[in-house]
Amino acid sequence: MRAPARSSGDLLADRRYAWAEAALAEGDAGAAADLAAQVLERAPGYGPAWLLLGRARAADPALRDEAAAAFRAALALDPEDALGARLHLAELGDASEEAISPAYVRALFDGYAGRFERHLVEGLGYCGPALIRAALVRLRGPEVRFGRVxxxxxxxxxxGRALCGIAGTLTGIDLSPGMLAEARRTGLYARLQEGDLRDVLSRETSGSADLAVAADVFIYLREIGPVLREAARVLVPGGLFALTVQAHPGERGAVLGADGRYAHGVASLREDAGAAGLAVALLEPAEIRRQNGVGVPGWLAVLAR
Incomplete structure (x- = not known):
């Protein structure tokens, strides 16, 4: 997938685009919209400017329809949606399809890979991997070891680092080549596979893994059932799938929050697990990270094949 163009190909348009971004960052949505419109007069095929125009218009509730039209124009130019136009449309109430596209996640994390760990651990107090390791040890004892993970x-x-000492052969799966390059540098993974979780899992051999883990991954998926079904197929009988999800107050369904992440209802998680042939071995509330200084509620689950 080709990354979104960083330049419109027109120097003056690029300069006005930079001014528009700065204006929006400073809270002047009107100026940002005017400047973005000027960019599009010179470069009508520049998707990022349509996205920026939509963001600026969305700041005014009276311009929601115009904002949606701008986001749809960006999506028409970028059908794989590396720009994230569907996420903005969902925020406006148009949630007709998966809001977070694989292309958007790939682009997001490719640009984020170099500073990812510091921001996640130091800035957001991320603890998903530690929670998962502790849960596995509680369930299977301090001498537990999983051969194929x-x-x-x-x-x-x-x-991978959190599982040191209890994991044998590690296979990592991720959409982002930038993230996989960082994972490769750890020397922990026997295999690294680039791609969508469902697609990569579908190519794995049935009964070929003793453990699957997914720490803070399902925040990017509205429907987690398909991944659970493929993971169950790949696990050996008695194998475990340990995961964290973001929670919302309701029992069912997925809710796209203001943070642009999906939160899942605990009853739906149980139902999806059961439909996949996975039994709940552990399910408990957990604070998976912090956002703006406030704990983000979630669920820590370990499911057994």
Whole structure:
């Protein structure tokens, strides 16, 4: 997938685009919209400017329809949606399809890979990998060891490091080549696979893993059932799938929050697990990270094949 163009190809348009971004960052949505419109007069095929115009218009509730039109124009130019136009449309109430596209996640984390760990651990107090390791030890004892492990959404390898001493052969799966490059540098992974979780899992051999883990991965998926079903197929009988999800107050469904992440209802998680042939071995509330200084509620789950 080709990354979104950083330049419109027109120097003056690029300069006005930079001014528009600065204006929006300073809270002047009107000026940002005017400047973005000037960019589009010179470069009508420049998707980032349509996205910026939508963001500026969305700041005014009276311009929601115009904002949605701008986001749809960006999406038409970028059908794989590396820009994240669907996420903005969902925020306006148009949630007709998966809001967070694989292309958007790939682009987001490719640009984030170098500073990912410091921001996540130091800035957000991220503790998903540590919670998962502790849960596995509680369930199986301090001498537990899993021979073949799938790290779903492995990122830079935080989960792989957390499993040191209890994991044998590690396979990491991630959408982002930048993240996989960081994970490769750890030397922990026997295999690293680039791609969508469902697609990569579908190519794994049935009964080929003793453990699958997914730390803070399902925040990017509205429907987690398909991943659970593929993971169950890949696990050996008695194998475990340990994961964290963001929580919302309701029992069912997925809710796209103001943070642009999906939160899942605990009853839906149980139902999806059961439909996949996975039994709940552990399910408990957990604070998975912090956002703006406030703990983000979630669920820590370990499911058994």
């Amino acid at each position: 799938l790290d779903l959404g492995c990122g830079t390898g935080l989960m």
